[in-house]
Amino acid sequence: MTGLRYNLSTVLMTACVVATPAAAQTIAITGGTVIPVAGPRITAGTVLIRDGRIVAVGSDVAIPADAILVEATGNWVTPGLIHAATQAGLGVRGLQGFGERIRSGDVTPAFNVRDGLDPHALDIAVARTGGVSTGVLGPAGSFVNGQAVVADLAGGTVGEMLIRSPAALVINLTSAAREAGGGSRAGATARLRDLFRDARTLEARRGDWTQARIQPLSAPAGELEALLPALRGELLVVFQADRDLDILNAITLAEEFSLRALIHGGVEAWKLAPRLAAAGIPVALTPNTSIPSFDGLGARLDNATLLREAGVEVIIAQNDSGGERNLRYGAGNAVRNGMSWDDAMHAVTLGPARAFGLAGEYGSLEPNKIANLVIWSGDPFEFASAAERMFIRGREVSLRTRETELMERYRPR
Amino acid sequence: MARWILTAWLPLVAVGCASAGGTGAGAAPPSPATAAPSARHSFERPQYPSTYQRRSFPDVLIRNATIMTAAGSELPGTSILLVEGRVVAIGADLAAPAGAMVIDGTGKFITPGLIDTHSHLGVYAAPGTQAESDGNELTNPVTAEVWAEHSVWPQDPQIPLAVAGGVTVMHVLPGSGNLIGGRSVTLRLLPARTVQELKFPGAPHGVKMACGENPKRVYASRGPSTRMGNMAGYRAAFIAAEAYRQRWDSWLANRRGDPPARDLRNETLAGVLRGEILVQNHCYRADEMAFMLDLAQEFGFTIRSFHHAIEAYKIGDLLAAHGTAASVWADWGGFKMEAFDEILENAGIVHAAGARAIIHTDSPDGIQRMNQDAAKAMFAAQRAGLSVSRNDALRWITANPAWALGIDEWTGTLEVGKMADVVVWSGDPFSIYSKAEKVFAEGYLVFDRLDPSRQFMTDFNLGQTAPGVGR
Numbered sequence A: 001m002t003g004l005r006y007n008l009s010t011v012l013m014t015a016c017v018v019a020t021p022a023a024a025q026t027i028a029i030t031g032g033t034v035i036p037v038a039g040p041r042i043t044a045g046t047v048l049i050r051d052g053r054i055v056a057v058g059s060d061v062a063i064p065a066d067a068i069l070v071e072a073t074g075n076w077v078t079p080g081l082i083h084a085a086t087q088a089g090l091g092v093r094g095l096q097g098f099g100e101r102i103r104s105g106d107v108t109p110a111f112n113v114r115d116g117l118d119p120h121a122l123d124i125a126v127a128r129t130g131g132v133s134t135g136v137l138g139p140a141g142s143f144v145n146g147q148a149v150v151a152d153l154a155g156g157t158v159g160e161m162l163i164r165s166p167a168a169l170v171i172n173l174t175s176a177a178r179e180a181g182g183g184s185r186a187g188a189t190a191r192l193r194d195l196f197r198d199a200r201t202l203e204a205r206r207g208d209w210t211q212a213r214i215q216p217l218s219a220p221a222g223e224l225e226a227l228l229p230a231l232r233g234e235l236l237v238v239f240q241a242d243r244d245l246d247i248l249n250a251i252t253l254a255e256e257f258s259l260r261a262l263i264h265g266g267v268e269a270w271k272l273a274p275r276l277a278a279a280g281i282p283v284a285l286t287p288n289t290s291i292p293s294f295d296g297l298g299a300r301l302d303n304a305t306l307l308r309e310a311g312v313e314v315i316i317a318q319n320d321s322g323g324e325r326n327l328r329y330g331a332g333n334a335v336r337n338g339m340s341w342d343d344a345m346h347a348v349t350l351g352p353a354r355a356f357g358l359a360g361e362y363g364s365l366e367p368n369k370i371a372n373l374v375i376w377s378g379d380p381f382e383f384a385s386a387a388e389r390m391f392i393r394g395r396e397v398s399l400r401t402r403e404t405e406l407m408e409r410y411r412p413r
Numbered sequence B: 001m002a003r004w005i006l007t008a009w010l011p012l013v014a015v016g017c018a019s020a021g022g023t024g025a026g027a028a029p030p031s032p033a034t035a036a037p038s039a040r041h042s043f044e045r046p047q048y049p050s051t052y053q054r055r056s057f058p059d060v061l062i063r064n065a066t067i068m069t070a071a072g073s074e075l076p077g078t079s080i081l082l083v084e085g086r087v088v089a090i091g092a093d094l095a096a097p098a099g100a101m102v103i104d105g106t107g108k109f110i111t112p113g114l115i116d117t118h119s120h121l122g123v124y125a126a127p128g129t130q131a132e133s134d135g136n137e138l139t140n141p142v143t144a145e146v147w148a149e150h151s152v153w154p155q156d157p158q159i160p161l162a163v164a165g166g167v168t169v170m171h172v173l174p175g176s177g178n179l180i181g182g183r184s185v186t187l188r189l190l191p192a193r194t195v196q197e198l199k200f201p202g203a204p205h206g207v208k209m210a211c212g213e214n215p216k217r218v219y220a221s222r223g224p225s226t227r228m229g230n231m232a233g234y235r236a237a238f239i240a241a242e243a244y245r246q247r248w249d250s251w252l253a254n255r256r257g258d259p260p261a262r263d264l265r266n267e268t269l270a271g272v273l274r275g276e277i278l279v280q281n282h283c284y285r286a287d288e289m290a291f292m293l294d295l296a297q298e299f300g301f302t303i304r305s306f307h308h309a310i311e312a313y314k315i316g317d318l319l320a321a322h323g324t325a326a327s328v329w330a331d332w333g334g335f336k337m338e339a340f341d342e343i344l345e346n347a348g349i350v351h352a353a354g355a356r357a358i359i360h361t362d363s364p365d366g367i368q369r370m371n372q373d374a375a376k377a378m379f380a381a382q383r384a385g386l387s388v389s390r391n392d393a394l395r396w397i398t399a400n401p402a403w404a405l406g407i408d409e410w411t412g413t414l415e416v417g418k419m420a421d422v423v424v425w426s427g428d429p430f431s432i433y434s435k436a437e438k439v440f441a442e443g444y445l446v447f448d449r450l451d452p453s454r455q456f457m458t459d460f461n462l463g464q465t466a467p468g469v470g471r
Helices: A002-014 A122-129 A185-204 A206-210 A221-225 A244-256 A269-279 A303-309 A324-336 A341-346 A350-355 A402-410 B009-017 B158-163 B213-218 B227-254 B264-273 B286-299 B316-322 B346-352 B366-383 B390-395 B399-404
Strands: A026-034 A042-050 A053-058 A068-071 A076-079 A081-086 A132-137 A144-152 A162-172 A236-241 A261-265 A283-285 A314-316 A373-376 A387-392 A395-397 B060-068 B074-083 B086-091 B101-104 B109-112 B114-119 B167-172 B180-188 B206-210 B278-283 B303-308 B325-328 B357-359 B422-425 B436-441 B444-448
Touching: A026 A373, A081 A324, A081 A350, A122 A132, A122 A324, A122 A387, A122 A402, A132 A162, A132 A324, A185 A206, A185 A221, A185 A244, A236 A244, A244 A261, A244 A269, A261 A269, A269 A283, A269 A303, A283 A303, A303 A314, A314 A324, A314 A350, A324 A341, A324 B366, B060 B390, B060 B422, B114 B303, B114 B366, B114 B399, B158 B167, B158 B366, B158 B444, B167 B366, B167 B399, B167 B436, B180 B264, B206 B264, B213 B227, B227 B264, B227 B286, B278 B286, B286 B303, B286 B316, B316 B346, B325 B346, B325 B399, B346 B357, B346 B366, B357 B366, B357 B399, B366 B390, B390 B399
Parallel strands: A026 A068, A026 A076, A081 A132, A162 A236, A236 A261, A261 A283, A283 A314, B060 B101, B060 B109, B114 B167, B206 B278, B278 B303, B303 B325, B325 B357
Antiparallel strands: A026 A042, A042 A053, A076 A373, A132 A144, A144 A162, A373 A387, A387 A395, B060 B074, B074 B086, B109 B422, B167 B180, B180 B206, B422 B436, B436 B444
16 A cells, blocks of 8 residues: 555656647747747747747747737747745635645645645636746645645646646745754754654665564654655755754755755845855745844845855745735846846746756747746836736636626726 | 813824825924923823934935925926925925035935835834734723834834835834724834834824724634624724713813723723824725724714725725725735735725725835835726826825825925925836835935945844845
């Protein structure tokens, strides 16, 4: 039984199956300022899409006769934005009591949020209005929270939406983990080491475990097995950590157990920028964090800038009460706080795609990539601009929401 | 003795001056109360009066900037002169007085200082410990007797961060756990040792009331546990206050014998009934706001502003008819059932209906970027085809909040005679890339992004925090 589960999770992890439209469809988006992210911007560029994938990007792309023309002159064309820390679809907007991100217990690495994901949730459509085409949907909780998935924000079923499951193991090392550690950070990291060692022991001595010839393990076998892909370096580990000492603990654990790590939160990451750069650990952060707390007295608005200058892969994962649609404003505020525009755009597209191992198909406008793209009325980071049209896997998706209907009902004529 | 003496020293001064829509720009704000009158009774003596004093600073001439007055005009290539804490001239060609600081405003935008009608800075101070969580007196559904200012911690490190966002005045309220949560207070944002040093002279007190989910959740076991229970609770409180006011009025008419016993809860509510204390009402749903307007009518007061007012856009006409403002978020919603119907065009539709729209933050993070929230709401409204100008949107974070707090006679616009509460922006404040570069509080340079020595730190910051505003 446990062996089966183990195999199943391996299969799921390596699966990266993206359903593309069955019907052949060729679309040419012409005339806009194209931001490929992978290369310099193209004025009056064309993006050619066929069967859900990008076929060509450039200023002199031959347009097939059967192509549907989408005129984008005066507009900006970017990849769909990737939100590295969203909960859109996991609950009923943010309504308390309706969340789908928590499983009771503080060590639940086998918990995967996938089955609670609602493709019709209102906040998925709202996220799209901010140009967000793809999201990393993760669990919440206290300590070893479980598995995140990556999904495109379109589709009628979870299966259609999913890109990768699991996509990451989420572990909380903020002060919230102190309780799981029996009242201290050191207790939490000690517990984590026990879990990792026991997972390896279980793998190495499965026969002994089956015959009960092994010391009691620190978690049920099914939970420990869920740690194995991470311990083999196959599954990214997202460490939620804000304080420098928590980030340092994450770096140390990653080195000790050969984990592929990402820091989420990272309020004081700027203090460890060279270490993070050397270790190749990306940081997903909210650029507006400035308020000191005992989980981050070193909060400063130019965190992203300082990290980028040190060569860290920065991912912008704006998280505010306005919802996922505000991701682009997170990027804009990073620019306001000193980051270059190109780096900020990278941080909401190719940066997260790379960190989550999706860059072969996501994150930039390049031939053969999945055709997730947004046509904006202007600079996507500006308040004056809006997403005007959006394509996910080569299909145009609606940017209308329930909010649109309320507005139209009450707007004075 | 006049009736006003019942409430407090400050409100009484304010009532005379801060009439709604006052046009007397240039009228002197009342000076801080200093000595207690030789009064027999506690109610006749000063009640925690402001000790704020204008901080001295050289005169300032900002040359060749785009001046957004929030009074109707946006003036490119214009200069503004600040003398002794006042705006004394706005024009194309102004001369600098001797000793004045001259600022090249080329490429810069100038606005009034921003005003947040809804903040909990100081009462929910950073670093966010339980020890500093002083915003909700959750011991009774009606705690009109408490004053938010008695909870404000002037060393809250969130204050300088808000200043760096161009905010010069904020309204600090008790939380929304109670039907009537207590008195709110209008404060300046400055380095200070005491709250009294921050109290905006002449600003009337507010009273925080709250509808809907919060009180009925907090008091579910003892009541109110329903919205009808909430309504019964407000009515019972004001019925008691009416009787209290009458008792005092008859005593004050002839002052014979001992005065009635003071009751702080009723003192606040009687102040509301007299129109001396402005009602600031946390209320999300349209139908509940309509009941609150009826409640106000039943007891003969007005609601100055609804706060949060997620569904204000559904009743813009009612708000306009009652003269009640709507302080709303630009884009928060969905976090609870009563916030479910949030739309980005809320402020725009309220404005289009002829009511006063205000963008507020209720957030120590949001208060750092009020200009951005106004921009979000303005562009959303314009995209929906509503007629909202840049001046209108700027008023959502300046003149309209000043009105809602009863201080519009002195601040909220850039007009000759008004207080020199001024922000110099690095660019168009409705662009995400612009920052507040310099902030003047009644003529005093309280923040300068280009000069670290002009970026004040609270005591809490010393020796342990990063420069939060970055570079």
